[in-house]
Amino acid sequence: MSMGINHELYKVFYWAAKTGSLTQAARKLYLTQPSVSHAIKQLEERFGVTLFSRTARGVELTQEGAVLYSYIEQSQMLITLAEEKMAALRNLESGELRIGGSDSLFKHYLLPYLEKFHERYPGIRLHLNHGTTPEIIGFLKEGRIDLGVARMPIVDPQIQATETYQLQDCFVAGMRYAHLKDEVLSLERLLEYPIILFSRNSRARMTITEVFQSRGLSLRPEIEVGSVDLLIEFAKRGLGISYVAKEFVTKELEEGVLFEVRIDVPLPPARVGILTMSNVPLSGAASAFIELVCEGNGNRNV
Amino acid sequence: MSMGINHELYKVFYWAAKTGSLTQAARKLYLTQPSVSHAIKQLEERFGVTLFSRTARGVELTQEGAVLYSYIEQSQMLITLAEEKMAALRNLESGELRIGGSDSLFKHYLLPYLEKFHERYPGIRLHLNHGTTPEIIGFLKEGRIDLGVARMPIVDPQIQATETYQLQDCFVAGMRYAHLKDEVLSLERLLEYPIILFSRNSRARMTITEVFQSRGLSLRPEIEVGSVDLLIEFAKRGLGISYVAKEFVTKELEEGVLFEVRIDVPLPPARVGILTMSNVPLSGAASAFIELVCEGNGNRNV
DNA sequence: TTATTCCCATAGACATTGTCTATATCTCCT
DNA sequence: AGGAGATATAGACAATGTCTATGGGAATAA
Structure with missing residues (x-):
């Protein structure tokens, strides 16, 4: 197309200006000298301006060429930076x-x-x-x-x-309910105790509510909290029986500050x-x- | 060559990112949509990174694509500025x-x-x-x-x-030498008066010195000055006869504060x-x- | 001076690759 | 469901980028 200038030419121009030699620019770009010569000529024809004065030992920017270079140099620097950045992103050294x-x-x-x-x-x-x-x-x-x-x-x-x-959800309680340690409770029995659940829009809450509903029971928590930490904390302090993933309370179970309240129905894994x-x-x-x-x-x- | 990325691809990338649509980028670049699609694909393959997520109503930069764009956008702006500047230089609107x-x-x-x-x-x-x-x-x-x-x-x-x-050099004097107005002097007669010349390394000085030498005469100025203004000023004040281009004293000659001292040899035009x-x-x-x-x-x- | 070398310009042939057309696929919207 | 609009893909063609070969000029060295 005759529209717009091929930006590849600027790369050639940059190296020609930077090295002050079409031959060396060609070397940098893995091209031959005539290719570089041709590229520069194209730019000059497009702009209608002479960019270099040709001397016996290379080329030198003209006034107009120097103006162009002041822009193109920055432009090329940015592209170089971009390419380095992309390489870093690809190698996961950055990002x-x-x-x-x-x-x-x-x-x-x-x-x-x-x-x-x-x-x-x-x-x-x-x-x-x-x-x-x-x-x-x-x-x-x-x-x-x-x-x-x-x-x-x-x-x-x-x-x-x-x-x-x-995750395996389960009911846990603190020492206040220590007498339940060796029991296996039915859901009905469980409902006799205050239940602490996570807030209404959570997946865990929905799951356990369904389990009760499928047995015709209605699970209404005594306390409703917004974080697992509070779920654990309240259970530890004996405010009720919390429904929580076992994996989240391994430490408390080991230390004995909480114990699992077993029930007689299997709970689906989360x-x-x-x-x-x-x-x-x-x-x-x-x-x-x-x-x-x-x-x-x-x-x-x- | 497999070395380096074709900078033309960045132009395509820029427009694709800017318009958010390969089709529109193609329109901007006077290309077809498959060409743009192909160009973007090349860039992605070179970087080993996905640059756009393709949606049903266009393309959107990925995280990596956005990083690239932040560099390329500036780079393209500089190129645009450069092209505008070069056009201005060419049209002599700038420079x-x-x-x-x-x-x-x-x-x-x-x-x-x-x-x-x-x-x-x-x-x-x-x-x-x-x-x-x-x-x-x-x-x-x-x-x-x-x-x-x-x-x-x-x-x-x-x-x-x-x-x-x-330029036609000539000898001029001020009113102090008014009696010379109607004379035509020989070089010898001229040397009887104080001569004011421009500094030694000037072309005018060399020329007039040769004229005298070719006639076996030695021209030694009374006063030697470094500017034409002083040459005129000294002549006006009567300090001597100045050798100066006639064209530089047209005003003074018209006003009558200086007059030409005619001599009997022709002086070569400068x-x-x-x-x-x-x-x-x-x-x-x-x-x-x-x-x-x-x-x-x-x-x-x- | 003459020879040599290094640089750039030019010409012409070749091959790369950029571009197009045609088509497929997908998503959104009616 | 079907149409509109977007991108992807395949394959053919041609533009143009690249090379080799060569010529000319200016600086350098003998």
């Missing part, structure tokens, strides 16, 4: 990874992976955005995070969810997965992180 | 013209041309460097001026001199010319100025 999830999943599930990731790729900045599952899905759709971690299932068609982990946008390609950092998470448990990310 | 010459030639010869040039090309900044002929030649060789104006002949092979004007470097191409502004100067007198610049 950022933005993850969305709940406090508890970060703390009890992702933390070791985050540590390992940071150790392996120290150049990548980590941004952790905590929020509820719908908030995380919102962040994903807005492009504010690269991936999310949440309890499955996720219904949204735009979201791709890969299960990577399972599946935890990594959420990404179906149609948005993953960043290198995000793929690497997902790979890292899936490494241990045989899961494969699509 | 600068650096001229070297003596005070007197600027004042009495070039001034009207400079005025006309500035009127016709108001965007071009004028730089006037005054100096002696050897200094001007030095400036030319250093590239500090685009052209010079000096008395001919100029011997230097690197310098191209084009004669554009003739040729004034424009000096440029033989091997250095002229800037647009310089060519335009030379053309302007030559316009009136039929001279043609090579």
